[in-house]
Amino acid sequence: MKRIIVIFGVILSLLIFSTPLYASANRFIVKSSFYQKDKIRIVFAAPVDRKLAEDRSNYYVYERTDPDIPLPIKDISLSKDGRVLTITFKEELNQHSPHIVVIKKIVSAGRNLGIASIMVRKSYAGFLMSILIGAMLVHNFVFTKYLGLCVFFGTTRRKATAIGMGITFTIVMVCSAMISWFLYNYVLKPLNLQFFQVVMFIGIVSLIVQAVDIILRKINPYLFKAFGIYLMLVLANCVILAVPLLIVVNGYNGIEAFVFSLGAGLGYFLALFLMSSVREKLELANVPPSYQGLSIAFITAGLFGLAFMGFSGMSIF
Amino acid sequence: MDPQLMKIAMGGLAVLGVIGLVFGIGLALAAQKFHVEVDPKVEAVKEVLAGAQ
Numbered sequence: 001m002k003r004i005i006v007i008f009g010v011i012l013s014l015l016i017f018s019t020p021l022y023a024s025a026n027r028f029i030v031k032s033s034f035y036q037k038d039k040i041r042i043v044f045a046a047p048v049d050r051k052l053a054e055d056r057s058n059y060y061v062y063e064r065t066d067p068d069i070p071l072p073i074k075d076i077s078l079s080k081d082g083r084v085l086t087i088t089f090k091e092e093l094n095q096h097s098p099h100i101v102v103i104k105k106i107v108s109a110g111r112n113l114g115i116a117s118i119m120v121r122k123s124y125a126g127f128l129m130s131i132l133i134g135a136m137l138v139h140n141f142v143f144t145k146y147l148g149l150c151v152f153f154g155t156t157r158r159k160a161t162a163i164g165m166g167i168t169f170t171i172v173m174v175c176s177a178m179i180s181w182f183l184y185n186y187v188l189k190p191l192n193l194q195f196f197q198v199v200m201f202i203g204i205v206s207l208i209v210q211a212v213d214i215i216l217r218k219i220n221p222y223l224f225k226a227f228g229i230y231l232m233l234v235l236a237n238c239v240i241l242a243v244p245l246l247i248v249v250n251g252y253n254g255i256e257a258f259v260f261s262l263g264a265g266l267g268y269f270l271a272l273f274l275m276s277s278v279r280e281k282l283e284l285a286n287v288p289p290s291y292q293g294l295s296i297a298f299i300t301a302g303l304f305g306l307a308f309m310g311f312s313g314m315s316i317f
Numbered sequence: 318m319d320p321q322l323m324k325i326a327m328g329g330l331a332v333l334g335v336i337g338l339v340f341g342i343g344l345a346l347a348a349q350k351f352h353v354e355v356d357p358k359v360e361a362v363k364e365v366l367a368g369a370q
Binding site: 183187188191192193195196199200203207210211214215217218219221 | 325328329332333336337340343344347348351352353
């Protein structure tokens with residue numbers, strides 16, 4: 001168990017630290033960042049042509065999620081040494097979502113360097129962290145989205161079952177979300193078959209469940225005895241279908257999809273664990289007869305939901 | 318019907334069919350590779366025994 005956690009941590013940290021490799025769009029652009037509330041700042045490697053750089057029609061800026069809505073630009077200014085460009089917008093920017101700045105033409109020292117499309121966002125590790133925390137706590141699938149409730153009430157009577165279900169669920173969730181993301185982006189999208197997404201995602205979930213069932217039965221029969229019964233419950237869970245659909249809606253890339261699905265799985269695990277801890281205590285409590293059993297569980301879940309509302313609107317990074 | 322739409326629908330059917338086939342073959346291979354011997358006597362005894370659970 002310890003070894004698995006260590007390997008997992010190493011892979012995750014490698015992913016996070018290797019992201020600058022993904023982020024570099026154009027070599028001529030050294031740095032791009034948000035500045036104050038309504039500005040974007042771009043630093044070039046060498047001085048650029050002033051007349052072209054300050055031309056407003058040379059730029060097209062949009063939020064990554066809505067590529068067809070250009071953001072209105074108020075002012076563009078280039079610093080004295082010609083390297084730092086500041087774009088001021090008419091409205092405040094939503095700095096939590098990545099923005100794309102398209103510069104139609106960059107000219108430096110009489111040389112045309114072509115078009116550049118720059119992704120501007122807050123520090124990428126922080127962005128990933130906010131996706132993780134967001135999926136886990138702020139938009140917890142059970143307590144704020146009310147998904148996966150049947151399994152949630154079914155498996156939280158004892159702590160041991162809740163933990164087993166949580167771990168199985170997280171593993172299956174990450175695998176199926178990654179495969180769904182891959183097939184959606186590289187098979188369905190190029191062929192204009194996005195309307196098949198639900199059919200595809202359900203198929204992938206059942207594939208993963210079946211594969212884990214077959215492989216676990218052979219490799220580790222003890223683990224299979226402990227977790228095997230939950231696999232079929234995972235299949236009947238709606239969180240597992242909601243996650244790939246949300247990944248598609250939010251337009252996440254591979255790493256973000258991985259982090260999001262991991263956060264969703266851990267969030268579900270957390271919800272199951274908290275609920276089962278309370279329900280084990282409730283067995284010993286003096287509950288009025290009309291509230292016994294599932295009704296007190298519903299009330300408990302409602303109280304948890306209220307508590308989780310405290311996270312709503314929170315942004316850490 | 319619009320032939321363009323028909324083309325997309327047919328393409329979709331083909332793609333899903335191929336993906337399904339690949340997954341199916343993969344699962345079948347996995348099932349063969351990770352085959353577990355199950356004693357038929359266990360099933361037989363379980364059949365005879367009472368119990369709804």
